[in-house]
Amino acid sequence: MMEQLKSIFGNKLLYSDVPYHFHQYKWFRSDEYHFIGIEQDALSEKELALLSAFLIPYEAMTTTLSAEQSYWYQLLFEDKPAVIDELDKFKLIRFTYFSIKRLFEQRTEFEDALSSMYATPITILWDNLQSGVIIEKVADSSELTRDLQDSVTILSHDFESDMQFFEGQLHSFPFSPSRAFHMEKSWFEQVQKVFEKEKVIKLSTTLPYWLIKEMSPAAKEQMNTILSLIKDDETLLNTVKCYLECNLNVSLAAKKLYMHRNSLQYRIDKFIDRTDLDIKNFQGAVSAYLAILAAESLNQ
Numbered sequence: 001m002m003e004q005l006k007s008i009f010g011n012k013l014l015y016s017d018v019p020y021h022f023h024q025y026k027w028f029r030s031d032e033y034h035f036i037g038i039e040q041d042a043l044s045e046k047e048l049a050l051l052s053a054f055l056i057p058y059e060a061m062t063t064t065l066s067a068e069q070s071y072w073y074q075l076l077f078e079d080k081p082a083v084i085d086e087l088d089k090f091k092l093i094r095f096t097y098f099s100i101k102r103l104f105e106q107r108t109e110f111e112d113a114l115s116s117m118y119a120t121p122i123t124i125l126w127d128n129l130q131s132g133v134i135i136e137k138v139a140d141s142s143e144l145t146r147d148l149q150d151s152v153t154i155l156s157h158d159f160e161s162d163m164q165f166f167e168g169q170l171h172s173f174p175f176s177p178s179r180a181f182h183m184e185k186s187w188f189e190q191v192q193k194v195f196e197k198e199k200v201i202k203l204s205t206t207l208p209y210w211l212i213k214e215m216s217p218a219a220k221e222q223m224n225t226i227l228s229l230i231k232d233d234e235t236l237l238n239t240v241k242c243y244l245e246c247n248l249n250v251s252l253a254a255k256k257l258y259m260h261r262n263s264l265q266y267r268i269d270k271f272i273d274r275t276d277l278d279i280k281n282f283q284g285a286v287s288a289y290l291a292i293l294a295a296e297s298l299n300q
Contacts, residue, residue: 005036012042023077028055068123072135075177076125085174090137094144095168095181097188099131102161110159117151119143133181141170152199164192166201212293223294226287229274237292239267240279244289248280 006013014025014037025037028051035058038051051057065073075082087093104110111124114134120143126132138144148165156163166188171180184203191209195201212220230236239257243264246253254264271279271288278284 002030002036005038009038009042012039013037021077027058028052029058030055069125072123072177073125076133076181077127082178083174083176087137087173090139091172092138092141092144093171093175093177094136094138095171095184096134096136096148097131097166097168097185098134098163099166099188099192100159100161100163101130103129104159104161105129106159110155113155113158117148117155118145120145133185144170148200156199164195164199164201166191167203169203208290208293212290212297215294215297217298220294220298223291224298226275226277226291227295230271231295236267236271237295239264240271240288241292243268244279244285244292248285 016035016037021037024039026040026043026048028036028038030036036055043051075084098114107126114124115122118134118136120136120138123135123137124132125135136144148167152163152165166184168180168184187203187206187210188201191201191206194209195205215223224231227237239253242257243250243253246256250261250264250268254261257264268279271277272284275288275291277288277291279288
């Protein structure tokens with residue numbers, strides 16, 4: 001049957017483990033967690049009725065959206081180029097993206113749990129069964145929910161699935177929601193593996209990676225020469241990177257690395273001696289961090 005469908009609909013048909021773009025495709029279940037999507041403009045009413053007799057139609061998530069959700073769904077997922085000049089009572093918008101490691105259908109319970117994490121009302125939209133976006137609207141930056149780390153850890157435990165959240169930047173009016181949404185969503189998808197151990201990723205944390213990503217190969221090579229005397233000492237480089245990511249906090253880094261403070265201090269001093277970068281101060285730390293990221297990028 002699947003081969004027959006492919007011959008009829010051609011490139012208008014696709015297979016996916018997770019349904020998406022509900023405004024473009026009509027989805028059907030072919031087995032427990034496998035979906036067939038057919039572009040809606042390729043389906044006649046007769047074909048739709050026939051397919052529904054043999055396959056289980058999967059109702060789009062948009063069918064039960066509230067007026068508020070529909071408003072944001074059209075702005076974000078239907079790629080409308082509208083620019084919002086203002087929003088009643090609110091001055092700032094932040095998108096927080098979430099990704100769940102397993103296929104997920106406990107949407108109502110999950111949405112209730114998410115709402116309890118925030119001090120102000122939020123709007124939640126699902127992209128598919130494993131990911132979505134939280135739209136946080138506030139009148140003042142002091143109202144923002146600041147730390148999701150503990151809450152996400154609890155969510156992961158309660159719903160028995162690893163998950164990641166990516167906090168986008170704070171947007172003020174006027175701005176284009178669709179442009180901001182797709183740009184930040186793309187960033188999240190690109191850094192998920194880099195930060196795979198992190199439950200909450202902040203946009204500010206990823207900026208050094210984007211700087212290295214956009215850097216020319218020649219510039220990366222030049223930065224890599226800073227580490228020429230220790231480039232083969234992977235243990236030392238990982239140790240220093242952890243120290244830098246712990247905000248130069250020796251105690252915290254030693255705890256994360258399961259090593260004694262004195263041993264960590266010895267490695268820090270060794271790094272400084274061999275690179276002439278004093279990573280105990282800001283300028284040296286920034287230079288060393290970018291050099292390490294450049295080296296990792298060249299080795300990928």
